[in-house]
Amino acid sequence: MNGSIVSFSNGTSLICHRDTRIAHVVFPVLYTVVFLIGLILNSLAAWAFFQIRSTSTFIVYLKNTLVSDSIMTLMLPLKILTDSGLGPWQLKAFVCRVSAVIFYEAMYVSIVLLGLIAFDRFLKIARPYGKLWVQNVTSAKIIAGIVWISFFSLSLPNMILSNKKAMPHSVKKCASLKNHLGLKWHEAVTYICQFVFWAVLILMFLFYAVITKKVYLSYKKTQKKDSKSKQRTKGKVFIIVIVFFVCFAPYHFSRVPYTLSQTHQRMDCSIQNQLFIAKEGTLWLASTNICMDPLIYIFLCRSFLEKAFCVKVKKFRSTIHENPTVPMDTRISV
Template identity: 25%
Template sequence: MATLQNCSHVSDFQYTLYSSTYIIIFIPGLLANSVACWVLCSLTSKKNKAIIFMINLSLADLAHVLSLPLRIYYYTNHTWPFKNFLCLMCFYLKYLNMYASIIFLMLISVQRYVFTTNPFRAKDWKRRYDITISFVVWIVVGLSCLPFPLLRSSGLNNTSTACFADLGMKTLSVVPALCMLTVAELAGFIIPVTVIAFCTLKTRAQLTNKILHFQNMNEKRKALRLVVTCAALFFVCFAPYHINFFFYMLINLNVIKNCTVHKVILTFHPFSICLASFNCCLDPILYYFTASEFKNEVVRHGSTVIRGRLMSRESRESSFKE
């Protein structure tokens, strides 16, 4: 078994990887989530469609997307000329987006499953319940994500030009660090993935239930499409990061000392972060392809814009002829 003293790891590729990924994400993520927020806010009366949770999901994505230009600048120029607070804020927003998105994806899955199973509960559900739950989620997730930038503020001073991937990590003893890692993995990955998988399987089972076969089949198919999309987004964007992050922390704590494992985990880490960031572009698919109201509203607004442009053009042509 090789020791880490003789184990070299090349990480220069991550600058190109991060800058390229964030450039690809920025414009589509900004446009898609801005439109999503605008359209979803006009559908808040659909209280049994998880619209409030979808609005909060798009806001979480926008918070991360708006920080991407600064990330692109740093990974392109390899220097940080701005305040250290701004660096840590951008770092914080990445984790805030990730874990807020995870929780809201879980809540969307749970709500659609429960409301499809028990339509009477959906009729009695109040919009203020979703608003209250969302407020609590932001408070809990916001406070829970504070340790991430605090742990990466090691070495920052007034003359520092490093940020993001180049930030140092504060040294923690093994036991407290493992406790924090366990809580983060349980609350941010294990519990949500279990809940989303359960909702997906139970919703799928309803479609094969002969007793319920002819009851609200259209709604059940929509609910299944929604929870399957949530599960797909979760597994594509967040599962690779959290699986890799567990071993990444063990390497930083010097628990894993195998050189091959060390190289594989550290090499895959930037890719897993990029996959997690892609949720900003993929989440709008959830709104469009699983919410018929969202699709109809987009078409309606698009038609209104086209009609307005045609009328304006006809008006100009008429004035020119006169």
């Protein structure tokens, strides 16, 4: 099945035909797998978190992450139908104008929330007895609300400015539905989101550098025979940054050159095709975040583990007594 890429330069458009068999067969299958797994895991998470009160900033951020993951999950069937060619062209127009925009909005909300979760873990180490305003539950709810409103404000113009008349041919490329201002806004938002991602990633590495040092010094003072617990704790500490980097970093390496090929740069047709496949492949990897985030709930949230799997998790008391300056949250599930 053949499709085309529309490149825009100084108000003109060039048609670049491409072979879309990978996009129409392979990716829909991969997205279907992610959708099914994500639906099961996030349904379980929703059931568990419904029974957990928001008594800490950590729980507030986890619940908001669940909401963003659930939104991404619900948007996937529309993408699967349109990418596979099973849906009508009118559905493709809706995906371009609405559901794809919502998907990206929820994805970047997840990115920022994972950064806030890392920040929350960092504060538990840096200020174990202190109480900054950001460690207040009400503050966490306000911060989460600001994150949602901010990305909604960035996303809304992408919906409004995709106002060119939709036709069976034009909906093959979402950029062809955007007016000139819409293309410029789309490019600007891409750069803003790139900045957000890399800022969060850099801060996350800084947070976990401090966490690693604190945890290492803590366990150096404890009994060395407790090596298994030490290794298990290290794994829990790094689960957030591992999930974050594996899911989102590849996509952000490929996104900017792909957007440039969409909006105004003249590029060789074969390069445009390669950028499209790279963007779609890394976007699929980013979508697997909806399956990976439940691992964070399981490893780091003791109350979630107890509610979701009906098990009682023992607290690691010995370390608490020997080194009370390091919060329980950094050593066990919380």
